[in-house]
Amino acid sequence: MEFLQVQKENHIAVVQLNRPPANALSSQLLKELSIVFDELENDSEVKVILLRGEGRFFSAGADIKEFTTVKDESGFAKLGEFGQQLFNKIENFPKLVIAAIHGAALGGGLELAMACHIRVVSEDAKLGLPELTLGLIPGFAGTQRLPRYVGTAKACEMLVTSEPLTGKEAVKWGLATRAYPETELFENAYKLAEKGAQKSALSVKYVLELLQYADRAEFEEGMKKEAEYFGKVFVSNDGQEGIKAFIEKRKPQFKDQ
Numbered sequence: 001m002e003f004l005q006v007q008k009e010n011h012i013a014v015v016q017l018n019r020p021p022a023n024a025l026s027s028q029l030l031k032e033l034s035i036v037f038d039e040l041e042n043d044s045e046v047k048v049i050l051l052r053g054e055g056r057f058f059s060a061g062a063d064i065k066e067f068t069t070v071k072d073e074s075g076f077a078k079l080g081e082f083g084q085q086l087f088n089k090i091e092n093f094p095k096l097v098i099a100a101i102h103g104a105a106l107g108g109g110l111e112l113a114m115a116c117h118i119r120v121v122s123e124d125a126k127l128g129l130p131e132l133t134l135g136l137i138p139g140f141a142g143t144q145r146l147p148r149y150v151g152t153a154k155a156c157e158m159l160v161t162s163e164p165l166t167g168k169e170a171v172k173w174g175l176a177t178r179a180y181p182e183t184e185l186f187e188n189a190y191k192l193a194e195k196g197a198q199k200s201a202l203s204v205k206y207v208l209e210l211l212q213y214a215d216r217a218e219f220e221e222g223m224k225k226e227a228e229y230f231g232k233v234f235v236s237n238d239g240q241e242g243i244k245a246f247i248e249k250r251k252p253q254f255k256d257q
Contacts, residue, residue, distance in 0.1 A: 001035075002032065003018055003019040003028060003032055004017065004018060004029070004033065005018050005054070006040075008043075008046060011047040011048065011197040012047070012048045012190070012193045012194065012197055013040050013043070013046045013050070014050045015036060015040075015049055015050070015052070016051075016053065016054050017051075017052070017053045017058070017059055020054065020055050021055065021056070021057075022056070022057050022060035022061075022104075023053045023054065023059040023109070024060060024063040024064075025059055025061065025062045025083075025108040025112065026063040026066050027063075027066065027082075030082065030086055033090075034086050034089065041093065046095065047096070047199075048096045048097075048193040048196045049093070049095060049096070049097045050098050050100060050190060050193045051097065051100065051113075051116060052099075053103070053109075056104075057102070057103035057104045057105075057109070058099070058101040058102055058105040058125070059105060060103075060104050060107070060109055061106045061109050062083075062140075064134070064243060064246050064247070065247060067079075067234065067243055068247070070234070071235075072235060073231040073232060075231070076230055076234035077228060077231030079139065079230075080139035080140065080227035080230035081227045083111070083140035083141075084139075084223050084226075088115070088141075090112075090115040090116060091115045091117075092208075092209075093117075093208070094205040094208060095201070095208075096118070097115075097118075098116060098120065098192060098193055099112070099113040099116040099120070100121075100185055100186055101113055101119060101120070101121040101122065101125050101176070102125055102182050102185050103125060103126070104125065104126040105121075105125065106126065106127070106128050106129070106130055106164065107128075107129060107130060107138065107142075108140055110128060110129055110142065111129075111140035111141060111142040112140070114142070114145040114146065114148075114149065115145070117211075118192065119170070119176040120176060120179070120185065120188065120192065121167035121178070121179050121180075122179065122180060122181065122182035123168050123179045123180065123181055124167060125179075125182075126164040126166065127164050127166075127167070127170045127176070128158055128163065130162040130164070132159060132162050133242070133252075134242030134245070134246055134252065135233065135236070135238035135241060135242030135252060135254055136230075136233050136234060136239050136243075137226070137229060137230060137233050138226070139227065139230035141222075141226060142226075143159070143226050144219055144222040144223055144226060146158065146159075146175075149175045150165075150173040150175055151173075154173060167179040178192075236257065237255055238255060238257060241253060241254060241255070242254070
């Protein structure tokens, strides 16, 4: 794997994103995640997956520069659908998946973390979906998962203001379960993983499956619409302006079209 490191011990697989400087989610990294989760599902020795980021961030989001290589609406929609399918795989994974978030989980990084069963965070981490600052929208089911945890009104506020929550705020709003000083985050996340690894793999599998029934409702239809609109905004004038402004490190000039 080029952008992932996997270490296994005590029935726990630590999967580390390793794409400096910000662990941006490129298409290659997403493909590697898909391959790794397939392998771990078939590994009878692994009972818990602990996902973390190398360096300063968990993941600061999708690789915006890579988006410039996609030129048409259907291409962006397919990109959104691939990310959605991968994160659905993680959400419906038959083994416990824990995200240990430090630094920042923004955009696609937060969408990845929200697909995990449990999120623990550093107290000063930043968790948000800032896509609207670029004239874009989330494309990996962010508009569908965020309201599950923080409620529709708070999700709307976070999306339209693009303001992230701190780790402590994320716990308050239900987006994460526990917050620790950054130096103590991984140690405590690993202890949580150990507790999961001590349980029967069969009973954990059934509990994880049953918990999903409470969240489905119109989720699938919402994801389809999100992927469709994800494609539309990326080929819009404002979407192209937002991407260009991001790369040029300036404030975008939107024309509402």
